[in-house]
Amino acid sequence: MTYPDSPTFTLGELAERLDAHLVGDAGRRVSGLATLRDAGPAQVAFLANRAYLKDLPGTRAAAVLLSPELGEECPVDRLELANPYLAYAALSRLFDPLASRAPAGIHPSAVVAKSARLGERVEVGPQAVIEAGVTLGDDVVIGPGCVVGADSGIGAGSRLHANVTICHGVMIGERAILHSGCVIGGDGFGFAHDGAGWHKIAQLGGVVLGDDVEVGSCSSIDRGALGDTVIGNGVKIDSQVQIAHNVQIGDHSALAGCVGIAGSTRVGKHCMLGGGVGLSGHLTLCDGVQVTGMSLVTNSILEPGVYSSGTGAMKNAQWRKNAVRFKQLDDLAKRLARLEKSGRGG
CATH class of the missing domain: 3.40.1390.10 (MurE/MurF, N-terminal domain)
Known part of the structure; x- marks a missing residue:
């Protein structure tokens, strides 16, 4: 174009x-x-x-x-x-028109706290809010309607597109790109149950994003419960991705759309998670792991390689027959074990 x-x-x-x-x-x-x-x-x-x-x-x-x-x-x-x-x-x-556009300065409708520290050539768009104690590096662009929470920091050359929310105590590295609607540093999903109801656990950690990170629209990266949620350098995160509290993602990994990662899971460097992949909590994926789309990972992966789960689409009638057979697998395995044992005994 x-x-x-x-x-x-x-x-x-x-x-x-x-x-x-x-x-x-x-x-x-x-x-x-x-x-x-x-x-x-x-x-x-x-x-x-x-x-x-x-x-x-x-x-x-x-x-x-x-x-x-x-x-x-x-x-x-x-x-x-x-x-x-x-x-x-x-x-x-x-040829990107945004890259060559001169900074527009601070829009009159923006709200910038007196204690915020802004570098050179910073742009803050209409209706944006920069709260107390925020630090913005040189050449940072804050789009219209963004909120940057108290005591957060954004490194030089980073860009927030319209309506991004950065909650308090979030640290973002240099040259990051955050697309519209993403939320960095919202509360993690932490509750204690007393048998009758749920009691909220205050999320006291933060979020740290490295340099050259990109986060797609409407994705969420939750703050840590105690320590920080950490996203490494060069990580690329697609739209509508959910990263729970205290997750750690290694440098230069890539997450496609609708990935969901439960709390305290660690993803290594140079990993690739296809669209719709789900990772259970408290797992470890070593460096160099690729997980194909729509797979569910419930155990740690400690050897690099390509991993898959689930079944491909098929006609409903065939799928229903296979689902019945899947329920019979445990019984069939036990019968086979008995037959093998009987054969050895004979």
Whole structure:
């Protein structure tokens, strides 16, 4: 897509930034990105998945990011490199209109406590609230309607989109991106039962987010009951994810939409949890674990690898038969054990 105020670059400039091999006109100017199918003569497209190779012959793009082995099939100028998708990610940031926008300062309708400490070039949007004791680093952007609770800190270059809630005592690292509707530092789900009703346990810990963390819209990261909930550097969290109190997530792990993690579970570094994955409480996942979508994990995983649970979709009639057989598995296993024992005895 191309925005009205998008910056323009020559293909030669892009090749230098990406350390790519340019085949074509170095002076040709481009002003945006698009798919192979939709790109026009002022846009760059990319080919990272061979499933879209069929769209390459008919592309109208100014140039295409692709791997060298596909270069001869490209009908337009091209930027050749080993990882076209990574190059696309880099170009997307160059053409991002938010990245090039000048800070708008403090909006007159924002409420900023006198004891808050704001760095250079900070932007605070309309109706935002910055409570007492807050520290905002340089180049922080606080979107409209956000609330940053007392004694919280947000590192340099971080951005809160509209209507983000940061509760008290939350520490966020540098270059974090928090999308609309997410809540960081709400109370964890802690209650004691006396046989007749529930009694709330005050949640006395906080939340610590590392550098380069991204949290999707309407996700929740609960504060710790005593210690902190800790999200490591470079962690990427999708929309509508629930992370309970005292969870720890290691550096550069990624959680897809609707993941739910119960309290005090520890996820290692470089883990990937697919959409809808559920982790029970007080578990440990070691570094390098991948859990496929809609899986339920009820025991610790101590060896890296790919793990799955559940069954794929099937016709209801077949599923009902299989569900009945599943209930019979324990009995069948006991019968088989008796038969094996009987066979050994004979």
